[in-house]
Amino acid sequence: MSVEKQELEKVVIKFAGDSGDGMQLTGMQFTGTSALLGNDIATFPDYPAEIRAPQGTVAGVSGFQVHIGQTQVLTPGDHADLLVAMNAAALKANLDFVPVGRTIILDTDNFKRRDWEKAGFETDPLSSGVLDNYNVIEAPITSLTKTALSDMGMDNKTVVRSKNMFALGMVYWMFSRPMTHTEKFLSDKFGNKAPIVAEANIKAMRAGYNYAETIEALSSAFTILPCDLEPGTYKNVMGNQATAWGFLAAAEKAGLDLFLGSYPITPASEILHEIAAYKHFGAKAFQAEDEIAGVVSAIGASFAGNLAITTTSGPGLALKTEGLGLATITELPLVVVDVQRGGPSTGLPTKTEQSDLLQALYGRNGESPLVVIAASSPANCFDFAFEASKIALEHMTPVILLTDGYLGNGSQPWKIRTMSELPEIKPNFVPDNLREEWLPYMRDKETLARYWGIPGQVDYIHRIGGLEKDELTGNVSYDPINHEHMVKTRAEKVRRVANSIPNVLVDGEQEGDLLVVGWGGTYGSLLTAINQYEGEKGKKIGLAHFNYINPLPKNTAEVFGKFKKIIVCELNDGQFIHVLRSNVPGFKYDRFNKIQGLPFTVTELHDAFNKIISED
Amino acid sequence: MIETKEINYTPKDFSSDQEVKWCPGCGDYAILKAVQKAMPLIGKKREDVVFVSGIGCSSRFPYYMDTYGFHGIHGRAPALASGVKLANPDLSVWQITGDGDALAIGGNHFIHAIRRNMGLNILLFNNRIYGLTKGQFSPTTDLGHKTKSSPQGVIDNPFHPGELILGAQGTFFARAVDINPRHLTDVVVEAEEHEGTAVIEVLQNCIIFNDKVFSEFTAKENKDEALLYLEHGKPMIFGKEGNKGLRLNGLEIEVVTIGENGVTLDDLIVHDAHKVNPTMHFMLVRLEYPMVLGVIRSIEQEPFEQRLTKQVEQVEKQSPFKNMDDLLLSGETWDIK
Numbered sequence: 025m026s027v028e029k030q031e032l033e034k035v036v037i038k039f040a041g042d043s044g045d046g047m048q049l050t051g052m053q054f055t056g057t058s059a060l061l062g063n064d065i066a067t068f069p070d071y072p073a074e075i076r077a078p079q080g081t082v083a084g085v086s087g088f089q090v091h092i093g094q095t096q097v098l099t100p101g102d103h104a105d106l107l108v109a110m111n112a113a114a115l116k117a118n119l120d121f122v123p124v125g126r127t128i129i130l131d132t133d134n135f136k137r138r139d140w141e142k143a144g145f146e147t148d149p150l151s152s153g154v155l156d157n158y159n160v161i162e163a164p165i166t167s168l169t170k171t172a173l174s175d176m177g178m179d180n181k182t183v184v185r186s187k188n189m190f191a192l193g194m195v196y197w198m199f200s201r202p203m204t205h206t207e208k209f210l211s212d213k214f215g216n217k218a219p220i221v222a223e224a225n226i227k228a229m230r231a232g233y234n235y236a237e238t239i240e241a242l243s244s245a246f247t248i249l250p251c252d253l254e255p256g257t258y259k260n261v262m263g264n265q266a267t268a269w270g271f272l273a274a275a276e277k278a279g280l281d282l283f284l285g286s287y288p289i290t291p292a293s294e295i296l297h298e299i300a301a302y303k304h305f306g307a308k309a310f311q312a313e314d315e316i317a318g319v320v321s322a323i324g325a326s327f328a329g330n331l332a333i334t335t336t337s338g339p340g341l342a343l344k345t346e347g348l349g350l351a352t353i354t355e356l357p358l359v360v361v362d363v364q365r366g367g368p369s370t371g372l373p374t375k376t377e378q379s380d381l382l383q384a385l386y387g388r389n390g391e392s393p394l395v396v397i398a399a400s401s402p403a404n405c406f407d408f409a410f411e412a413s414k415i416a417l418e419h420m421t422p423v424i425l426l427t428d429g430y431l432g433n434g435s436q437p438w439k440i441r442t443m444s445e446l447p448e449i450k451p452n453f454v455p456d457n458l459r460e461e462w463l464p465y466m467r468d469k470e471t472l473a474r475y476w477g478i479p480g481q482v483d484y485i486h487r488i489g490g491l492e493k494d495e496l497t498g499n500v501s502y503d504p505i506n507h508e509h510m511v512k513t514r515a516e517k518v519r520r521v522a523n524s525i526p527n528v529l530v531d532g533e534q535e536g537d538l539l540v541v542g543w544g545g546t547y548g549s550l551l552t553a554i555n556q557y558e559g560e561k562g563k564k565i566g567l568a569h570f571n572y573i574n575p576l577p578k579n580t581a582e583v584f585g586k587f588k589k590i591i592v593c594e595l596n597d598g599q600f601i602h603v604l605r606s607n608v609p610g611f612k613y614d615r616f617n618k619i620q621g622l623p624f625t626v627t628e629l630h631d632a633f634n635k636i637i638s639e640d
Numbered sequence: 641m642i643e644t645k646e647i648n649y650t651p652k653d654f655s656s657d658q659e660v661k662w663c664p665g666c667g668d669y670a671i672l673k674a675v676q677k678a679m680p681l682i683g684k685k686r687e688d689v690v691f692v693s694g695i696g697c698s699s700r701f702p703y704y705m706d707t708y709g710f711h712g713i714h715g716r717a718p719a720l721a722s723g724v725k726l727a728n729p730d731l732s733v734w735q736i737t738g739d740g741d742a743l744a745i746g747g748n749h750f751i752h753a754i755r756r757n758m759g760l761n762i763l764l765f766n767n768r769i770y771g772l773t774k775g776q777f778s779p780t781t782d783l784g785h786k787t788k789s790s791p792q793g794v795i796d797n798p799f800h801p802g803e804l805i806l807g808a809q810g811t812f813f814a815r816a817v818d819i820n821p822r823h824l825t826d827v828v829v830e831a832e833e834h835e836g837t838a839v840i841e842v843l844q845n846c847i848i849f850n851d852k853v854f855s856e857f858t859a860k861e862n863k864d865e866a867l868l869y870l871e872h873g874k875p876m877i878f879g880k881e882g883n884k885g886l887r888l889n890g891l892e893i894e895v896v897t898i899g900e901n902g903v904t905l906d907d908l909i910v911h912d913a914h915k916v917n918p919t920m921h922f923m924l925v926r927l928e929y930p931m932v933l934g935v936i937r938s939i940e941q942e943p944f945e946q947r948l949t950k951q952v953e954q955v956e957k958q959s960p961f962k963n964m965d966d967l968l969l970s971g972e973t974w975d976i977k
Contacts, residue, residue, distance in 0.1 A: 257975050303948075320723065324719065324723025327724060327727075328690070346713050479688070485707060487656070487711065488711070490713055
């Protein structure tokens with residue numbers, strides 16, 4: 025078939041291969057190069073939970089999807105415009121994801137009978153007709169790489185490892201990208217230790233670039249122009265990295281040392297890795313013996329005056345439950361990051377899900393309210409890590425920050441903040457005029473936050489703990505009236521955080537027929553969906569996307585009242601909808617849920633919107 | 641509030657205004673007194689001392705000390721204490737725990753705290769029973785012992801706390817008894833002087849649920865013949881007459897009497913608490929008779945927080961990022977105008 029002229033504005037490329045084929049690195053290189061050219065980007069790494077699943081099987085396929093555009097890109101994309109499949113299993117796993125007419129690059133060296141059988145094809149996909157409606161570029165990538173590197177005196181295994189760079193070179197040519205960024209990366213990475221490896225990889229990439237030019241791969245090879253982002257200095261960040269930096273920035277702003285107590289868990293570990301690198305900023309990354317020690321060591325550090333945080337994912341949050349109760353009753357500042365993944369139990373460790381909202385809100389014994397907020401893009405993980413710290417320190421409460429695997433591993437251009445433009449953080453220390461009369465549970469009258477008296481200061485020697493506290497002295501109290509008073513006070517303190525948070529904003533129409541409601545990591549998908557919505561004529565659709573969940577923004581009910589119908593869209597079986605039904609009563613909430621470990625696609629959202637709008 | 645212009649404390653300065661609520665006759669009273677007596681000798685400012693605990697009878701201890709205190713959750717005190725110490729290494733951090741809190745529900749935190757060798761002092765009150773939950777067996781209860789949850793007798797093998805601590809690479813382990821608070825005070829002071837994690841096992845009587853559990857060693861009529869107080873560099877002697885001692889026989893320790901069968905003072909083992917090889921220390925903690933008390937092991941090893949400080953200094957020298965703005969603007973950036 026003839027090569028279809030593809031749209032220039034935005035393109036989704038998916039690199040897929042065996043989990044040992046270096047697809048994540050390949051994808052990230054393409055992302056980095058594109059970002060430097062000023063494209064907007066969104067990425068989605070999709071890799072197996074097993075480090076090395078059986079080679080050549082669908083279970084072992086690792087993919088990296090990048091969406092690049094000259095206009096704003098909000099999601100990693102629903103479908104691939106270009107699929108690079110390094111073997112038959114990669115094709116099998118991703119074919120449904122490539123609409124007909126789009127381009128597929130295949131490494132034909134990995135499409136032998138043995139390969140396609142292992143991948144689960146019944147017949148040879150290269151001849152069976154399944155690829156008839158695609159623009160297929162059949163390239164013997166492995167053998168071409170071998171030939172290109174034949175004079176380098178390297179063993180076969182090392183040579184074959186460079187095949188991902190050959191494929192990357194091809195894609196660079198097809199999208200008119202320069203190779204300089206990756207050449208520099210390879211020289212920096214291997215230059216000193218193994219210059220021959222750097223040389224081999226660069227040679228393979230150039231060979232791929234030249235090969236694509238020679239065969240005129242995708243004659244409609246096109247250029248994507250820079251995106252129209254707001255002016256400023258940008259860099260490419262991943263969500264977990266942005267989260268770590270948000271905390272580092274908050275600690276510096278608050279004038280405190282940062283303490284992270286954490287136990288490694290997918291997909292949250294990168295936050296631990298990142299913070300461990302900045303010890304000299306006063307950041308202490310303590311890799312604890314388990315999740316419980318992660319949160320409890322952070323509580324100890326908070327008692328002793330640090331900005332204390334702990335990072336985890338769903339199963340780890342379950343283990344931190346008891347510690348969170350302790351932080352709630354001792355009213356100490358603490359931030360818990362939950363990079364959510366599919367559950368229950370071990371669930372889907374490497375797949376995304378908005379799995380833990382109800383756990384975050386309610387998963388503790390007793391009446392133990394705390395603040396729950398959620399980031400909504402890889403880049404704004406920075407802002408919400410900063411904000412979570414600010415709320416914790418100023419309101420003397422634990423805060424759970426929900427991100428997810430899709431945000432944590434995804435990347436995006438980030439408009440760099442400087443320290444001077446970030447808001448102040450004023451920890452709720454004991455004011456000087458209260459130094460004499462201070463008692464451990466004295467509170468700020470506005471916020472109800474108790475004052476933070478820190479060890480090392482003679483005026484604030486005191487004892488706290490997990491037993492119920494007297495309302496002023498903090499001494500153990502079994503008094504019935506005091507207990508009820510304290511339960512209500514702790515709840516009211518959390519409610520009053522609503523006075524310090526912004527209103528929820530509405531994207532799209534400000535009033536009308538359908539309000540789409542979402543929270544956290546689905547913002548990009550939902551915004552794209554309402555922006556592109558052309559369903560029933562004259563129907564007005566808006567999006568209210570929540571970053572603040574407990575407490576909810578004060579204008580929530582007012583916003584909901586401006587629309588005829590409300591649909592709550594979540595990547596779970598319906599959790600936020602429970603919260604809204606009990607906390608914002610009086611509205612009829614419809615729902616759209618997806619629980620497949622994958623982000624929403626715009627198409628399925630449009631179908632859901634159409635269905636609800638057409639119902640009467 | 642007491643002014644602390646200069647450090648000239650008395651034990652009373654460390655006694656809080658809270659009513660002590662242990663059962664009358666509980667061994668914990670003597671331990672509390674001994675620790676309050678040790679504090680002025682240690683000489684740390686009250687505001688620089690933090691007592692941390694988990695759950696159990698012993699864990700009420702921080703409420704009774706007029707220092708900073710944190711009564712935590714069951715078994716997790718080592719993590720709480722580690723966070724306090726890392727947040728502010730200048731603090732003197734004490735963890736109070738029991739045989740259930742440290743060795744059952746908190747076993748994981750306990751061994752890892754010891755392995756890291758952070759500057760923590762851990763007082764392990766061992767009464768071989770669960771008191772606060774009213775009389776179930778603990779990980780140190782003797783085999784066969786009948787309790788509420790073992791009406792036919794315990795069939796779990798008990799831990800020797802000392803073995804666990806040595807096995808976890810402990811750098812300081814001492815044992816004391818509630819009936820000799822003066823000795824306990826000395827050991828507490830030594831623990832604070834040790835850099836790294838110091839664990840003191842205090843054999844303590846629970847008058848309600850496990851009364852006289854240690855009486856074969858601690859009863860008036862037995863203690864001289866059944867307790868051996870170790871001193872570094874001194875031969876291991878005990879007994880009312882001071883004529884009994886410990887001698888090495890192959891890979892076993894045996895009790896001998898000086899003057900009998902040609903045994904002289906020179907035959908006795910001389911205690912070396914500083915020996916890095918823990919073999920002898922293992923033998924001492926396992927010894928069933930006599931019960932060995934005092935500092936069994938005390939070796940020098942750079943504590944966790946000092947290693948951390950070194951790393952911080954090294955990163956400071958090497959890192960291209962001197963402040964947050966350096967970091968935020970690092971790597972490949974591009975401008976959009």
